[in-house]
Structure formats: structure tokens, C-alpha cells
Amino acid sequence: MARALALAERGLYTAAPNPRVGCVIVRDGAVAGEGWHERAGAPHAEVNALAAAGERARGATAYVSLEPCVHQGRTGPCAEALIRSGVTRVVAALQDPNPKVSGKGLDALKRAGIEVAVGLIEDEARELNIGFFSRMARGRPWVRMKIAASLDGKTALNNGRSRWITGEAARRDGHHWRARACAVLTGAGTVRDDDPRLTVREVTTSRQPLRVVVDSRLETPPTAKILEGGGVLVAAAREDPPKIAALKSKGAEVVVMPNRAGKVELGDLFRELARREMNEVHVEAGFRLNGSLVRESLVDEALVYLAPALIGDKAHGMFELPELTALSGRRELAIRDVRMIGPDIRIMARFV
Numbered sequence: 001m002a003r004a005l006a007l008a009e010r011g012l013y014t015a016a017p018n019p020r021v022g023c024v025i026v027r028d029g030a031v032a033g034e035g036w037h038e039r040a041g042a043p044h045a046e047v048n049a050l051a052a053a054g055e056r057a058r059g060a061t062a063y064v065s066l067e068p069c070v071h072q073g074r075t076g077p078c079a080e081a082l083i084r085s086g087v088t089r090v091v092a093a094l095q096d097p098n099p100k101v102s103g104k105g106l107d108a109l110k111r112a113g114i115e116v117a118v119g120l121i122e123d124e125a126r127e128l129n130i131g132f133f134s135r136m137a138r139g140r141p142w143v144r145m146k147i148a149a150s151l152d153g154k155t156a157l158n159n160g161r162s163r164w165i166t167g168e169a170a171r172r173d174g175h176h177w178r179a180r181a182c183a184v185l186t187g188a189g190t191v192r193d194d195d196p197r198l199t200v201r202e203v204t205t206s207r208q209p210l211r212v213v214v215d216s217r218l219e220t221p222p223t224a225k226i227l228e229g230g231g232v233l234v235a236a237a238r239e240d241p242p243k244i245a246a247l248k249s250k251g252a253e254v255v256v257m258p259n260r261a262g263k264v265e266l267g268d269l270f271r272e273l274a275r276r277e278m279n280e281v282h283v284e285a286g287f288r289l290n291g292s293l294v295r296e297s298l299v300d301e302a303l304v305y306l307a308p309a310l311i312g313d314k315a316h317g318m319f320e321l322p323e324l325t326a327l328s329g330r331r332e333l334a335i336r337d338v339r340m341i342g343p344d345i346r347i348m349a350r351f352v
Contacts, residue, residue, distance in 0.1 A: 001093055001121045004065045007036040007045070008128055013179045013205040014039045017277035019066055019096075019132040023049035025087070027060035039207075044069065046078040050085045058086035065125045067096040067118070070105040079108040089115040093125035097136035131182070131279030134300070140270040141182065144301045145283040145290060146174055147318050151306055154315035155287055160193035162316075169342025170305040174284075175202035177303060181209050181282035183233075183273055186226075187289035188215035197225045198284065210278065214289055216263045218243040222250050235264045266296055291320030294331065299351060302333065306345040 007022030015021070015037050023045040025033040033056065035048025043051075046068055050057050068078035068090065082090060090109050095118060096102050109116050126133060131142040148166045149155045156162035164171070178184055179200040186198060191213055198211050208231055213220055216237035226232060230251035236244075237258035244254045255272065259265040273281060283293065293299050304318075324330060337348040 001063045001065065001091065001125075003031075003034065004045075004063045005093070005121060005124055005128060007034055008065045008125075010036050011038050012128075013203070014207055016040070016131075016182045016207075016279050019129040021045040021064065021066045023062060023064040025049050025053040025057050025060050025062050027053075027056050032056035032060055044078050047076075047081050050081055053085075060087050061089040061091060062087045063091045063120075065093045066129065067092045067094070067101060067103075068105040068109070069096065069098075069101050070108050071100045077105075077108075079105040082109065083112040083114065087114060089117070091120055092116070092118045093120055094118060094122045097133050099136070129279075135274045135277070135279050140267075140274045140298075141278045141281040142301070143270065143281045143283060143293070143299050144177065144181070144303055145285075145293065145299050146177060146303045146305075147290070148174075148305045149307070149318055150309045150311040150315075152310045152312070153317055154311035155318055156193070156316040157311070158314045158316065160189070160286075160316075162194060165309070165311075166305045166307045166344045167342045170307075170344040170346065172202040173341045173346065174303075174305070175200050178209060178282050178284075179203045179205045181280040182278035183210040183212050183281045185212040185214065185281055185283045185285065187285045188213060188217070188219045189286045189288060190284070191215075191220050191224050191226055193286070195225050196284075197228065199229075209282070210276075212269075212273070212281075214264050214266070214269070214285070216258075218247070218254075220247065220252075222246045227252055235269050237262055237264050263292075266293060266298055270298060287316045287318055288320045290318060294319055294321065294351075297351070301351070302347075302349045304347045304349070305341065306347065308343055308345075 004022035004024045008020040011020040018040050022036040033049045033053025037045045070077045070079045134142040184198045211232045213234045218236050218240050227250040232252040234254045236256050257265045257268045332352040333349040335349045
């Protein structure tokens, strides 16, 4: 199963919106075939592994990192392929959260007389597809917020400039997290101050994430670098036909979803991204949008890079949050990982 998970990780950048899945066929104590799911529309992991195993699949055990599918999508049901192959045992890391599959694939295998086991290396398998599980179970993507800050917690100078606080190694590492996401989200302020592209450039990938700009007043200029090459969604809070037309002429799509305060309704935006089959959303924004997302409990995970430098009190912090009068009101996080990335410290923490 550990090998199946390693194979599944090969689809880290490309499998979305499908889950990342790996499969290993074992017969007489030896690997007979293995495979993984590379991209939507391509054969699933089980089909690739069975093709590699051929006749050696008969009487074998299939280890698969997620319950085999049982519905007809762009490819055929994997449960049926396993049944036809003659395998006698299937071990799944965990049950598929997709209502079209959940439990049904395992039941189909059992009805065919195949021995079934589930729950092997379950936590690691869920982590690999945490965005897919979030979208299926909660109706919204897994939201990961990346922040580059100084050791005193500052993300930009008072004039808005933030390039570059962390070193090259941290920036390369950040591109890995961009690449695995389905969408990269930022705010109009970051577009104005930094004029970023927000594309994946430091790692090799055949797929670029959707770029999303939260822009309540439609302030993104048509000359912004983020609009180059298309693949951009602008979320606004007002109708402004001339500005919308200018953005559309650059290939952007505009959705208008205001809240009562005249800002973008962020919860609706994430539900819309889930409807578009976005599993993981990677946030690279300024302290105001960061604060709004945290206040509305829309952030699942913080990815913080701390540079060994001090910027000072006048600079921008990580989040714009209301003042607390009691520590009982603080937002708790659980630190999952701490490591050095070049000269910088990377902290991975999840909101409790």
C-alpha cells in the first residue's frame, strides 16, 4: 500500500479534479503490475496496473489507495475491471467520499466473491487527497494560505511592497504548493501592488491552476500580468459593464457575488469553485483578504515561510483581524510540520 501511495503521488499536479490514486497488483509475494491515475479522462490506476499485470492478475491481490469506482464517467468502472481480471482480494486504503462511489465499489467486489479489506495506511491516503475529500464532504475546496513573512510577522512594507522577503528556495517550494492546487487565489490589492502572474514556473507541470482574483470594485487593470494567457476568474461585488467588458476582452471570466457589505461573498465564491471541481485552493494574498478569510473560517491550513529578518512595526502583518480583549478569543492552530527551506523556516499549521 505504501508503494500504491507513492505511485498515486505521481499524479499530484495532474490528476485533479479526480483523486490521486495508485494501485499495485501482487501475486505469490511479488509485484505483478502497478499503475497510477495521471489525469482526468486517462485510465484509472487499477486499469493501468491490470494492464501491466496481464494474466498474472488472476488469483492476485490488488492494493489500491482509494476504493475502486463503480460508476461510468469518462472511463469505465474500475470495480468491474478488477472483477473481470480474476483478482481474488482487494485491499483499499479507504472508502471513496464521492456519493456515486462511497461503499458501492466495495460492495460490488464482495458480491463478485472477491475478499475485500479497507483501512490500510488510511491517514496518509486521506492526506494525499485532502482537497477531494473536502469538496465531496463539505461542498468546498481545501483552502491553504501561503504567507511569506519576516521573523517579526510582517508581510509587506507600509507602501505595499513585498518582493522579496524570503529566499529563492522558499519561493521554489511555494511553487510546488501552487502546482498541486486547482486554483490560486489573490486579491485586487496584491494585483495592484505586486502585479504577479501567479503561474507555476519553478516546477515542471503540464497544468496551470485557475487564477482567481477577489476584486469587489473591479479594480484589476486590463494590463495586469495575471490576465496574460487566460485562465483567470475575477470575483466582483458590483456590476460595471465597461470594466467587465475590458476584463473579458483579456480572456478573463467575471462572476458577481456581493454580500450585504458590498464585498465579495467569499463563502459563495468557494462553493462556486467546488462546483467547478476545484479540490485545493492556494491563497497568496495581502493581510486584508487573509484576515477576511480567517474571520469567516474559510482557511483550513496555513503555510508560513519566515525569513531571518526584521522589518518593523509600520509594515503590514499577516492578517487584518479585530483586536482581542481576552486571549480566550484567539484562533487556535495545530502545527503539523516545521522545517528549514534554505535560510527560511517553513511552518505548516492547521486551524483547529
